[in-house]
Amino acid sequence: MMWSFSICLLGFVVLLSLSLVMGWLGCYYLMADLVYFIEWEVISLNSSGIVMTVLLDWMSLMFMSFVMGISSLVVYYSEEYMLGDGSLDRFIILVLMFVLSMMFMIISPNLISILLGWDGLGLVSYCLVIYYQNTKSYGAGMLTALSNRVGDVALLMAIAWMLNFGSWNYIYYLNLNEKGIELSVMGGLILLAAMTKSAQIPFSSWLPAAMAAPTPVSALVHSSTLVTAGVYLLIRFNTLIFEGVWSELLLLISGLTMFMAGMGANFEFDLKKIIALSTLSQLGLMMSILSIGYFKLAFFHLLTHALFKALLFMCAGAIIHNMKNSQDIRSMGVLSNQMPLTSACFNSSNLALCGMPFLAGFYSKDLILEMVSLSYMNCFLFFLFFFSTGLTVSYSLRLVYYSMTGDCNEISSHFLNDEGWVMLSGMILLMTMAVMGGSMLSWVIFSTPEVVVLPFSLKMMTMMVCLTGGWIGYEIAKLALSYELYSFKFYLMSSFLGSVWFMPSLSTYGVNYYFLSVGELIYSIFDQGWSEEFGGQTVYLMSVDYSLMNQVYQNNELKVYLISFVVWVIILMGLIVII
Template identity: 60%
Template sequence: MSFFFSIYFMIIDYSLMFEFNVISINSSCVVMSILLDWMSLLFMSFVLFISSMVIFYSEDYMMGDLNMDRFIMLVFMFVLSMMLLIISPNLISILLGWDGLGLVSYCLVIYYQNFKSFNAGMITALSNRIGDVALLMSIAWMLNYGSWNYIYYLDYMKEDYVMILISFLVVLAGMTKSAQIPFSAWLPAAMAAPTPVSSLVHSSTLVTAGVYLLIRFNFCFSNLLMMILLFISSMTMFMAGLGANYEYDLKKIIALSTLSQLGLMMSILSLGEYMLAFFHLLTHALFKALLFMCAGCMIHNLGNHQDIRFMGGLINKLPLTSCFFIISNLSLCGLPFLSGFYSKDLILEISSMSYLNLYIYLVFFLSTGLTVCYTFRLVYYSLVGDFNYNSNYLLSDSSFYMLSGMMGLIFMVIFGGSLLIWIMFPSPYFICLSLFMKLLTLLVTLMGAWIGYQFSKFSLFFSLKSKSFFGSSLFFSSMWNMSFISTFGVNFYPIYLGGLVYKSFDNGWSEYLGSQNIYLNIKSLSIFSQILFNNSLKIFLLMVVIWVSVLMIYLF
């Protein structure tokens, strides 16, 4: 229904807005607003479709779990928070959905209660708190306009100082939620959550919330802010693509792939093409959800092993899952005419047509090449190479619920892109490029595939032979030491300085001039008084003797 309504609203160019007045303070009304336009309805339909498939898939994946009902309720709350965020044109109601996503994601990341999950949950929650605080500050600044319905002020308040400040805070919030540099460390760490949750988080809910917010706010961004965002997002895209080529954890490779695609969405958004960013957001949601589902199926069959070096030859053991996995991977690479191709190819061709400098152009195409590279490396390790698991294995495509959930998505992965491009762009983009530039995207894709295949064959050999290669791979796979900086970088120095302050102030001069020294003085005085009181008779008689002797001296 949501999908068909969105098509209808788009055709007749129609929007609906509902407002419920909650409270009015000094003529500023706190209202609960609901905006139903083609964008929110279309995104909502995608979120509902993917989440229904994921919950269906969870029936089998989480089978045997003692807290199955609690898990399903948490996922439901997660989706509900996302819905609230999508339909809100009001910053206060957006904050409800935004914080709901943050809190429920923490509960889901620490679902398997162990030390690693708790650490991952903490870095996820604390990174997202920065964005929450930025949103709270933008709510406080928006009080200047007398209403929190940001949708009214975006365009004509663009040059206003308050709106510039709000747009800066909103970009900061979007960067934390969508894990751009320097907040990237939480995204691979959040893989500690169960795989159905990862599928939901990385396709259409948590990480896309930041991009969606920026798509809604894009009209009020200044050129300087756009340029800063473009630089940061392009660096994120490149860093994630490079890191995924050195990673061996199946889920982390797909998580870094999400990070790379988020960088792509942000960078095309900061070039002013917000419709293209939204289009890629939707197509990416489809194949990324399926990719995680296939990964969960493999992990489930291999006794919860996530290292791709344990896998290999799975195409013979899990043919249907492997087919889904390969199709969604090819869609991610942008193979013609799968859903990922329509958005990715269009983005690269638009960037080829634009007046961009060499750095941005190179980063766009290099990142695309790296995407294909790590994808083919992953396929080689998991599906094609030698089978490296235990000899007493039992692998099969037997799970009805899991396959049904994946089957529901596979048709959209294949046909979704063409369907969306017909709906969203009724008058198509006019692409005018030379033959070489037109074929450049395809050339980069093929080149990346070849490099990925060669790299996966020889990387292990090099890492054993060459220490420098091993060192560089360690640096790249740790996301340029981002996770180290995000943990030790932000808590080592404050704790160290706190220790110095404690030593010099609390145990130093303030202690000497303050309570401890006063206590010691009073104690020594009271000890002296005690000695006097205990020997009062002796002292009295001694004083009498001294007095008599002094008297005798003065008399004679």
């Protein structure tokens, strides 16, 4: 146990120190407008060099600072949360490998080294999702791995496609004056890779399924690492997705993802899945604002979202611990009386998610919606943006109503209290950042204050949508019984909206099942069938026959020579007769 304790504390101290250093460097690089590009050529192959490259600019340093800061608090939090686990050291090492893979991805302007971090994220996330080793975890891990393989293949194809250019450093080709079909194809492949990692439609089903992982992993994965990797990649490749129809396609898909996740969360009763669907909704928001062209604004929301989402998961973990591992929000109630500190952190992060004025989420979400109001956009997409924002407030208020108010709905009464000081101290630190982080980041990232001038009706639209959404969420939760009866009355509609548009069923029983079945068929017919018959097996049997024949000749047996002599005599006589 001493070893487990020391590795948690050591990881916390090292990661937090690195986070502070990189945060300071990021601010310095931003103010001084510095970029460092470090190259090391590993091997040159047909005039295409495989180069290990490091890109240090304000964006990569600031993102690394946030990832390391959140992961340090998650590692510290894990010491108490995973107390009963006999192999805590293995868990912490997996988390640290996860962070290392993310670092690889962040600092690489080279597709080869990006693939190292990208595949590292996929492999370690699989190991963490199946950590509890039960059937549900294995199913969720396989769904996560297979969904992400599509993006990995797209990235490999982009690497192969970049042989056209002579180098894998994509940063050299982003600002070409004339972008041809090659860069457009590469933009499409990168877009596909980012959509799988950031769980956009039709790859959305793995993100709620990945909730089978331990809660500290969810806090890390859903705030700043795995799911934001796709958004970060598109921020880096932001000029390529404006080639062809990619930006319009991304805008439509991300808008629908945002809407779908918001609707699904209003029908969900699993605490962790509600928060996972809210992550999916926010990812859709980041992707959609990125597809309009405001990549710096997408990055700003990515950072503020990381703060309050990690806090939300940490609070959810503390609540689940107290509820004796029950995640159903219908069995909660009056937690604000019995767990005041945890409830304060939980409600602060929820309000930040809703965009409550002067909390972290407000500075990015309000600015995003105002820029959408200012942009050239059709009514359908405008509706998706604002309606999805209302849905966010709706499911957040519904969650607060179910968990914090009313009666205690536990089946048997047991003592509820705030968790130990280790978990609480991490949550309080993150709450401070979730309250003040947005304001600080807005001053750092936007050196000139952004002023968006709109008519009064559009300016107040965001606030009105939030208030309406909150009121609807409260009313739905208050009329819980009639709401559930209503869901049964319109069962098909509610099951469609509540099951993420049937995507888990389609991806698990449809796509994955049929692809794996076809793979098995091809393997049994070709690999183990005809190719064996005409390939390896036949060559082996013929080799055995010929070697036996050769062995007989080498034994110098008289009968062999006599038979050979008779055969030759018959052949010669035949030739003489013919002549």
